[in-house]
Amino acid sequence: MQLSPAQAMELWHRVTVEALNQELPDLSARQIALLLHIYLAPPPHTVRGLSLDLNMSKPAVTRALDRLSALGYLKRQTDMADRRSILVKRTVAGAVFLRDFADLIKGQARRV
């Protein structure tokens, strides 16, 4: 996939502005990264693993999970093999949200 710097900026511009105008639940950069990571990177996903992968502190991961699970975009499940760990699981609502977001990007990409 080829993309000039100018195209890259125009795409990002269009998407961020459009996201603001649609008044999506406004997630921080970390929350978006976390959500995308859970849906796109291979499981399992634990707090510790996410903390390392995304370069954020464990409490920050916990709080992001609180927020995203309150929105219904994912859920926690304690790992039965090691009950200290929790496994972060996808949900239908999260998949729908990301699908819509992907469509927004796709739509704006077509205009670039």
Added chain:
Amino acid sequence: MQLSPAQAMELWHRVTVEALNQELPDLSARQIALLLHIYLAPPPHTVRGLSLDLNMSKPAVTRALDRLSALGYLKRQTDMADRRSILVKRTVAGAVFLRDFADLIKGQARRV
């Protein structure tokens, strides 16, 4: 520019995660949108205009400008034709930051 939903998500995922790992100054979605808008949409840019274009309250625009100008990414200039208004201007530092960001996107796009 064509982009499947899956490609769109993968690109967004790669870029957001990479941005976290590089520990760029973490800007909110609004701040990024504002910065991109100022550099990509045709001037002039006033607080009121930005507030309308980006669907955010005027105080939110003022605060975002505070933050972004503290980082040196843009500057205010009072409009001499109507001294109530301010014109938001680009800076070299802002252009450099966005150029780097565009390169980051471009680099990740190549891997998608």
Added chain:
DNA sequence: AGTCTTTGTTACGGTTACGTAATGACTTGG
């Protein structure tokens, strides 16, 4: 058993952001 380690969460203090409402500076129009 008991200690040490690991995992996720909570507590705390501080920072940053928001929106509504009030304010100050300036322009406009009667």
Added chain:
DNA sequence: CCAAGTCATTACGTAACCGTAACAAAGACT
């Protein structure tokens, strides 16, 4: 020249977020 309107900012209360440090729960190891 003064009242009304417009522009940006500040004030204020609230909510969200951060990182460090303390914590409870579970596992590992002797």
